[in-house]
Amino acid sequence: MTFYGIFFFYIIFWTAVVSPTPILNRGYKPKTNNFDLTIEKVTLAPDGFTRQLSTVNGQYPGPTLEVNKGDRIVMKIHNKLGEPTAIHAHGMLQRGTPWFDGVPWMAQCVIPDDYEFTYNFTVPDQVGTHWYHAHETMQYVDGVFGALIIHDPDDPYKSEYDEEIIVMLNDYHHTNAKILLKQFLSPESQGIEPGKKD
Numbered sequence: 788m789t790f791y792g793i794f795f796f797y798i799i800f801w802t803a804v805v806s807p808t809p810i811l812n813r814g815y816k817p818k819t820n821n822f823d824l825t826i827e828k829v830t831l832a833p834d835g836f837t838r839q840l841s842t843v844n845g846q847y848p849g850p851t852l853e854v855n856k857g858d859r860i861v862m863k864i865h866n867k868l869g870e871p872t873a874i875h876a877h878g879m880l881q882r883g884t885p886w887f888d889g890v891p892w893m894a895q896c897v898i899p900d901d902y903e904f905t906y907n908f909t910v911p912d913q914v915g916t917h918w919y920h921a922h923e924t925m926q927y928v929d930g931v932f933g934a935l936i937i938h939d940p941d942d943p944y945k946s947e948y949d950e951e952i953i954v955m956l957n958d959y960h961h962t963n964a965k966i967l968l969k970q971f972l973s974p975e976s977q978g979i980e981p982g983k984k985d
């Protein structure tokens with residue numbers, strides 16, 4: 788093969804094979820991330836009004852879980868809530884691990900009070916800003932939720948931003964969600980959601 792033949796072969800090989808498969812350039816080795824999450828009721832005043840909230844590790848919102856694409860997520864749940872719970876990692880594909888999807892009575896039984904349960908799954912093919920939350924009754928309205936961030940070690944836009952800031956938006960009430968649900972389901976609510984009347 789001539790010099791130009793080798794040159795053109797290299798160009799074609801690079802554009803057709805190497806360039807579209809950035810995974811070949813990855814130096815990142817997936818790791819296992821262990822999270823200890825205690826679901827418990829605590830008294831807090833996130834907006835100045837003191838009330839009892841259901842929390843993850845005593846904070847509102849719960850701790851942000853940050854992992855990288857390809858990692859394993861091991862969430863050990865300690866249920867100290869005084870009632871059954873289950874934790875759903877929202878939007879995770881759970882390929883091969885549907886039993887760790889955290890939806891009670893579909894994917895698993897609830898985690899009884901004072902029990903532990905460990906979710907163990909990988910995130911091989913998705914990145915981005917997600918969240919996790921209780922999937923039992925109205926617990927997430929009372930505070931059992933937090934951000935779940937999957938970073939991309941090969942983020943093609945990494946050089947184009949300085950930092951990432953997480954903003955979580957949610958309806959927040961001063962009344963326990965169980966009471967709100969009862970009110971909402973009564974004819975008096977006329978189907979209007981709590982806090983939307985005034």
Ligand SMILES: [Cu+2]
Nearest residue numbers: 875877878920
């Ligand atoms: Cu969800």
